[in-house]
Every structure is written in structure tokens, then in C-alpha cells.
Amino acid sequence: MPEDTTQDIIFVTCTAPVNIAVVKYWGKRDEDLILPINSSLSVTLHQDQLKSTTTVACSARFKEDRIWLNGKEENINQPRLQSCLREIRRLVRKRRSNRDPGADVLSLSHKVHICSENNFPTAAGLASSAAGYACLVYTLSRLLSVEGELSTIARQGSGSACRSMYGGFVQWHMGMRADGKDSVAEQVEPESHWPELRVLVLVVSAERKPVGSTAGMQTSVDTSSLLKHRAEAVVPGRMDEMIQAIRKRDFSTFGELTMKDSNQFHATCLDTYPPIFYLNDVSRRVIGLVHRYNRHYRETRVAYTFDAGPNAVIYTLQPYVSEFVQVVKHFFPPETNGEEFLKGLPVGTVSLSDELTRAIAMDTLPKGIRYIISTKPGPGPRMVEDTSLHLLGPDGLPR
Ligand code: DP6
Incomplete structure (x- = not known):
């Protein structure tokens, strides 16, 4: 990240896949943390056919966090969105206290604009929330350069979203802990494992x-x-x-x-x-x-x-x-x-x-x-390098 970004807007765009479970998740033991009553397993579908795309912009100029989904502004205060933003910012804070204390002041105090769209009809029963939350969490993590167990954050957006954080064949371990730290997704085999x-x-x-x-x-x-x-x-x-x-x-x-x-x-x-x-x-x-x-x-x-x-x-x-x-x-x-x-x-x-x-x-x-x-089976979330594909324009508003 450049030294002085106060006048600038930083943009990152990523894509994330849909997943379809072959052992289904149905039922929570904790509604807030989104902890399931059983483990589940899914296949990640190829993003050439089905994907979510999300651009996140971050700037000192922004007055508040905002989100647009498929062209329409939505309420940023939805609890599940707030959980994802809070958990990502928590990781930023953790890294800052671990390493260079001054490095991330900007990214923490700055507000974000989020713009997301699917290349398939929403609410058609095609797990759009899974791809959407996986994409949001992955994009935020790349923008703010945080690492860590991102699937537990995506899980707090929508349970099945944690499985969209990986490509190929993915299991979501239900976990036993009350704090959900062991309720994570894990790749079983990559997409290349079963080419037919x-x-x-x-x-x-x-x-x-x-x-x-x-x-x-x-x-x-x-x-x-x-x-x-x-x-x-x-x-x-x-x-x-x-x-x-x-x-x-x-x-x-x-x-x-x-x-x-x-x-x-x-x-x-x-x-x-x-x-x-x-x-x-x-x-x-x-x-x-x-x-x-x-x-x-x-x-x-x-x-x-x-x-x-x-x-x-x-x-x-x-x-x-x-x-x-x-x-x-x-x-x-x-x-x-x-x-x-x-x-x-x-x-x-x-x-x-x-x-x-x-x-x-x-x-x-x-x-x-x-x-x-x-x-066919496909890879996990990816960063989009081509800046002309950002969903937010130079003013930080949807194009
Ligand atoms: C039938 O992940 O959409 O697709 O955690 O409440 O957001 P929330 O539910 P969601 O449920 C998916 C249920 C399912 C089965 C599955 O994908 O495992």
C-alpha cells in the first residue's frame, strides 16, 4: 500500500464460486455464530459459469460503510454483514498489534464501499449467498492484507459460504467449541483431482x-x-x-x-x-x-x-x-x-x-x-488483476 493514501481510494476486485453440497448442512446449534448441528461436504463449481464478483473500495473520503448488491443499495447494518466487517477488522487489529503498530491505521479507520454482483439469477436456489459472502470476505482480506482462518468469517455471513472459500471438494467441520473457532472449512481434494x-x-x-x-x-x-x-x-x-x-x-x-x-x-x-x-x-x-x-x-x-x-x-x-x-x-x-x-x-x-x-x-x-x-468442479476465490473490471468507478460509486 502506498505511503500516503489519504487522498486516494484503494480498490480490490475478487470473484468467488458457488458450491453445491453432497452432504447437506441443515440446522444450527448457534444462530449468531452460525454453528451447524452436523458437518457437510460440497463441490465447488467452476467460476467460468457461476460466480460472484465483488469490488471493495477503501478511502478516508468515505463517510460511512456502504453496500450495493446487483445494482441496488442495501442496508449495511444487516447483522451478518456487520459480523463479517467486524471480524475482518479484528484480524487487521490483531496483525497490527503483532507487527508494525503504525502500518494499518488507515485501513482500520477508513470506511469501505462494497459492490457485488452475480452472473446468475439471485434467489434461484443457486447458493448465491454462499458465493456472495465468500467473495466479500475474500475481497476484504485482500484489500486489508489480512491472513488467518477466513472460512470462520465467511461462515458468519452464511453457513454454506465457508465452503466457497476453497476450490474442488470441501468439507465443513461442524466443530465442538462454543466460540466456533473449530467450525472451519477444509479442502478434501483440489478441483484437478477428478477431471471427468x-x-x-x-x-x-x-x-x-x-x-x-x-x-x-x-x-x-x-x-x-x-x-x-x-x-x-x-x-x-x-x-x-x-x-x-x-x-x-x-x-x-x-x-x-x-x-x-x-x-x-x-x-x-x-x-x-x-x-x-x-x-x-x-x-x-x-x-x-x-x-x-x-x-x-x-x-x-x-x-x-x-x-x-x-x-x-x-x-x-x-x-x-x-x-x-x-x-x-x-x-x-x-x-x-x-x-x-x-x-x-x-x-x-x-x-x-x-x-x-x-x-x-x-x-x-x-x-x-x-x-x-x-x-464442472472449479477453483476457489481469485483476485481480478484487470482494473477495468472494478464494479466501482473512480468516485467510489457503482459504475
Ligand atoms: C440446503 O448457508 O443458505 O443449501 O447459514 O442460514 O445462511 P444460512 O443458510 P445457508 O443454507 C444452505 C442450506 C442448503 C444445504 C447446503 O448448502 O449445505
Whole structure:
């Protein structure tokens, strides 16, 4: 950082990924610190297809901290945002007392302007808060040159955000301590570990989800005995099995565990009182389609998982992607309004055999799926070097 920055504004822009859990987080033991009742495990998706971008500017000129999300100014006083800002500033203070006492006076007293956007629809059930908070915490850490356990700070923005601090395959250890210091994310394997793994996001609806995950899981903790059983008796063993399957690149075990875990999560939602429904008719048809497809080949070639919304996320392997996309198109004939049905990584084309479509034997549902995003595992947060990509202009306001 330059010697005298009082007249200047310092900008840093970073990007962070979405992650999709294969062992789900659902339920907190501490609402303020965001400490979970079970460990969880996710795959970080590639930022070429899905990412959050955040610019943070810092200056003596700024009168107050401010934030803009997807072009609109939001309330900076939200408790979760305040937790992230407070914890990052705490790290700055800690470093200052450890090292050079004068060095960081500026960055501590200065206010920040934050501007963040996603390259995918917010609230479409695509874990936008995870990418958003991971990006905020990572960008602040780069701007203020702090190091330390950043995943515990991202966790205080949104639980699942701690897993977006790493690429590849990531576990979030639930931890035992009351202060949450051991509730951290850790990379299990990097994104390069399983090059054949592919991900298809089947976007069913981009409408706002009915019950947000924060409120939903709170009601589940209060009312579902199945959730308690899951956290205590199912997840610990499932975490070990999942990690082994990933290490061995054993898709059939990985896929089966992923589907069972998604189903159990949605079963706990049904066991919540009053019950919560995230899956809709299209989601259930996708589940049926996947099982019939796998049964036809007598092996698990594709696996589904659903978060707090109706969109399906499909994990599969490269050799099966193009055929499965054709199958989806066949049973959910897309709208022909010019919008591309398949976005992201190209999948190639194959023609479907009558034998396969006959074996699946499902009614078609035109326009049931709006579009597919084709992607793969990817890296963690990154700094953007190109200064023309800052989301804030030279005056520190959104461009
Ligand atoms: C179903 O991380 O969005 O996607 O911690 O309250 O912000 P808060 O919840 P959030 O919950 C994600 C729930 C999930 C499962 C998962 O990602 O593990």
C-alpha cells in the first residue's frame, strides 16, 4: 500500500464460486455464530459459469460503510454483514498489534464501499449467498492484507459460504467449541483431482424460493426429530464414506450417497412442522428420470441433488453428459423462444436410442426445465488483476 493514501481510494476486485453440497448442512446449534448441528461436504463449481464478483473500495473520503448488491443499495447494518466487517477488522487489529503498530491505521479507520454482483439469477436456489459472502470476505482480506482462518468469517455471513472459500471438494467441520473457532472449512481434494466429473444445473424456475434456508432450518431444528437423528446417527458415517468415495473417484458410491443425502434432507423438511416443500412436480420427475436412466444401464451414471428450491443439480461423468442432456431435452422439450437451452460448457450431441427412451417410459413435460447450465468442479476465490473490471468507478460509486 502506498505511503500516503489519504487522498486516494484503494480498490480490490475478487470473484468467488458457488458450491453445491453432497452432504447437506441443515440446522444450527448457534444462530449468531452460525454453528451447524452436523458437518457437510460440497463441490465447488467452476467460476467460468457461476460466480460472484465483488469490488471493495477503501478511502478516508468515505463517510460511512456502504453496500450495493446487483445494482441496488442495501442496508449495511444487516447483522451478518456487520459480523463479517467486524471480524475482518479484528484480524487487521490483531496483525497490527503483532507487527508494525503504525502500518494499518488507515485501513482500520477508513470506511469501505462494497459492490457485488452475480452472473446468475439471485434467489434461484443457486447458493448465491454462499458465493456472495465468500467473495466479500475474500475481497476484504485482500484489500486489508489480512491472513488467518477466513472460512470462520465467511461462515458468519452464511453457513454454506465457508465452503466457497476453497476450490474442488470441501468439507465443513461442524466443530465442538462454543466460540466456533473449530467450525472451519477444509479442502478434501483440489478441483484437478477428478477431471471427468461434470455438473449440470437444471433450472426449473428462477422465482424466489418459498421458505428461505435460514428460517426453514430453524423450524426444522425446533420440530423435526428426524433431523436430530440424521445429524447424530447418519451424517458422521456418511461424511467418512463420501470422503473415501471422492478420494477413490468412485462415482457409483459418490452418486448414491449424494442422492440419499438429498432425499434425507427433503425428508427432514417434510418432517418439519408445519412441513416445508422445496421439491415440485418437475423436481420429482427429474428424480424419476435419473433412477430410470441408471436402472437401464444397471449402474449409477448420474446423480441428483436439490437444495432449498426446485432446481436439480446433476453430478455425472464426462462420457455420459451429452446423452443425459439429450434425455432431459427429450422428456422436457424446451421452449423455442430463441433463448439457448444449454449454457456453459459444450456437451456435444448424440442421438438417443429408442431402446433408452422406451426404457425410461415417462410422459414428456414441455417447458418443465427452463435451461441447463453445464459446468464442472472449479477453483476457489481469485483476485481480478484487470482494473477495468472494478464494479466501482473512480468516485467510489457503482459504475
Ligand atoms: C440446503 O448457508 O443458505 O443449501 O447459514 O442460514 O445462511 P444460512 O443458510 P445457508 O443454507 C444452505 C442450506 C442448503 C444445504 C447446503 O448448502 O449445505
